[in-house]
Amino acid sequence: MNNSAFSQSLLDKLGPEAVITTPADIAPWLSDFRGMYKGQAQAVVRPNTTDDVATCIALCADARVPVVPRGGNTGLCGGATPDTRSDNVILSLDRMHAIRSIDTIGNTLVAEAGCILGNLRRAAADVHRLLPLSLAAEDSCQLGGNLSTNAGGVNVVRYGMTRELVLGLEAVLPNGEIFHGLHTLRKDNTGYDLKQLLIGAEGTLGVITAAALRLYSRNDVRVIVLAAVDSPQQALHLFELLFERSGPRMQAFEFFTAECVDMVLAQTDGLRQPFADRHPGYVLIELADTVDEASLRTLVETVIGEALERELCADAAVSESIAQVNSMWRLREEISEAQRADGPHLKHDVSLPIASIPAFMASVGERIVKQQEGIRQIVFGHFGDGNLHYNLSRPLGAPRDFFAEHGARLTAEVLDEVMRYGGSISAEHGIGQLKREYFSRYKDPLDIRLMREIRKCFDPHGIMNPGKIF
Template identity: 50%
Template sequence: MTADLVGRLGQIVGPAGLISDPGGMAGHVTDWRNAYSGTAAAVVRPGDTGEVAAVVALCRDAGVAVVPQGGNTGLCGGAVPDSSGRQVVLSLTRMRRIRDLDVANQTITVEAGAVLQSVQEAAAAAGRLFPLSLGAEGSCTIGGNLATNAGGTAVLRYGTMRDLTLGLEVVLPDGRIWNGLRGLRKDNTGYDLKQLFIGAEGTLGVITAAVLKLFPAVRSRATAWAALPGPQGAVDLIGVLREIAGDRLTGFEIMSRQSVEFVLRHSSGARDPFGDQHPWYALVELSDTLPHAGLDEVIEAALGEAFDRGAVRDAVIASGSAQATALWALREGISEAQNHEGPSLKHDVAVPVSRIPAFVERTDRALREAVPGIRIVTYGHVGDGNLHYNLSKPVGSDDEEFLVRAEALARLVYDSTHAFHGSISAEHGLGHSKREIIADYADSHGLDLMRGLKQLFDPRGLMNPGKVLPGL
């Protein structure tokens, strides 16, 4: 890339929108885990959709690839440039406006660079709820959430970003702007184009704004921590909860004992809710729009029924918001706590809920046969079949010796996932890390259709190349 082109990019976005020195670009060319890194010719930070369109059009004419980026909190390298030094990182972080909040229509229109937590807060200030919730909500952006079809802890009741999105504004790879910002729940006028861009990780265009669904504010909650004999207990417990609590069941998380041990060891103030150790745990949350909905009684009844069926060994119901927060901290602290135990191999998979117990048994056995002493950190949103199947090295073993086996161990997890008719990426996307391996598990005709869409939208292959699709 010539200095002239960088200068022309600067003319579009202004001094505040152009970063071209290596020090300033450092946070944009390496992901937050330092797992993926590259180099870039420049980082551009447009201030509005018109500037995004102008940047994309200029890069298209120059034959320069564009890497869209939000909060750069992904886990698969989907927002990191390659090592060529010729790509432009297009950061949406200056585009943070809440464009509209329509209480009567139950929608909020936000720009792609808006931080998830700020959208939650804007909804709350209007007496409404935007329900997407995940560990990185203080730094991840709505554009990134859309690009990866984020799920989080409330999918069970509210769905993924696909379910939460009514309309999009997108800059196409040739610089044109598609305005699909309609807050309609019924719109049967042809193809639902917005769904092509959700989960596409910026390979078909740059999402610049979205119309999102809002819900009535939650006014009462009940949170419980349950000890389980095994994953089958989780499947049985969630069945009981669905029977008794219905759609008031908002969150249901499962954690192995190994996961909780890491949090207890490394998270300040973390305490085990029970005196005895148990092999598995579940974190359950009910919610209601009524201020006095009697949820503690509902969750107590469900836990009692599950105990009678042998699905639950012990349980505690949070006595207030402070205790509920402490219970959620045990779940939310797992990923960070695992980092203190050396390198971790992270896998984000999904299988049918009914198959989780058999899947865990088979996969654990294969991993322990391959690496005796391996520490398996399994946790996730069991209500939708999504498990984070993370691996830590055996105690006292060598880091590099463990990392060199990463691909083989991933194959064990993914082969088992495929055997149970699951997905090797539930909510983190494919990015760079899984783009080649997906060819071994996805339907070949489906991949051909996706390649055809990529060719249609981005015939020059300049929009986030090297991500999602194998061979492109």
């Protein structure tokens, strides 16, 4: 069946309000938001229901037409962008954005995959509950994309990755069958936990259409600490103390270097140096609880006082107002946007054994400097869970296409060192198109073989999100 005939079959089954076939209207759906990848497609399908998703995928399966699931298009690895085959069908669940239920006794939320994450967080807050998944892109990313990449975010140290928040899933498999796993049970030991295969699979095993998520009590009492540190090792000693003293109240422990702050201040209005002196590194710590603010503040001030006495930080400031909380968080949250404004750069989303982070930063820094003088190392991340964003910006004055010539060599230096320390080349952004080569190079061959066999079992004709991961 040619593209025109197949597109007509989609229109016949799903209707013109759900199917886009005009090239000019398809064009905005063909690129990732960073402009790194651009593909082709014969149609964009925007279903209203899970049954419509099943109808679309069944048609594609019968005709061997590739399906590219797409969420909010906030991914950094090209996982939701089609390849250059003209017969691709882009499947967007942006019209499936219903919250099906919120249960404040079982503490669950059931929502469709097209829901914006920030809207879900606000819906939970409205019934005095917390959905802890929190990302910089939460007001544009969609739940389906969060699930498909097993997103992390700033609260992992307390609540875990996305998969740890999921109780059940509904999904459409590559043959058009609906997987009815949308359970809210806390305990279910009836064989394999099939939902976990779909989480983090980047749409290669099927399309997640809805999820049942865990909710937690709202922690409205928040205290933020911004601490200056002389080294990553000092930051980890501070983390050890805070974890010991504050227990589960600590929900974020973010590290960033002085170079990050310099770039944010150069590119962002309304912020200033956090301390009188410039320090090699900074740690932003958020503690939250349901107790009164005075009790939490007393705990924080006691622990930070001990940290200063033991020289586990060089200076520290405790938030006194919501405005100060927001200002402290902006220093961390604006890093990615500041680096984007600075120009083309290399992103490395890696994870490491937490205790190995200081040694890794020292050794990889030496490797980078030997390879290319003047490279600016913009290093930040979720220290509390071992996730480091080891980004590189081009030397000052270098041409904008600097990384076109040097990027592959520098990335290999970084990832070689990650593997030497027993880390992972992807912590929370997935593989997509960006990391396929490195995935094949660094992943254990047995792991890859088993993954390929699982994918073939789910999708024998290879129609689901082709060219991603493998």
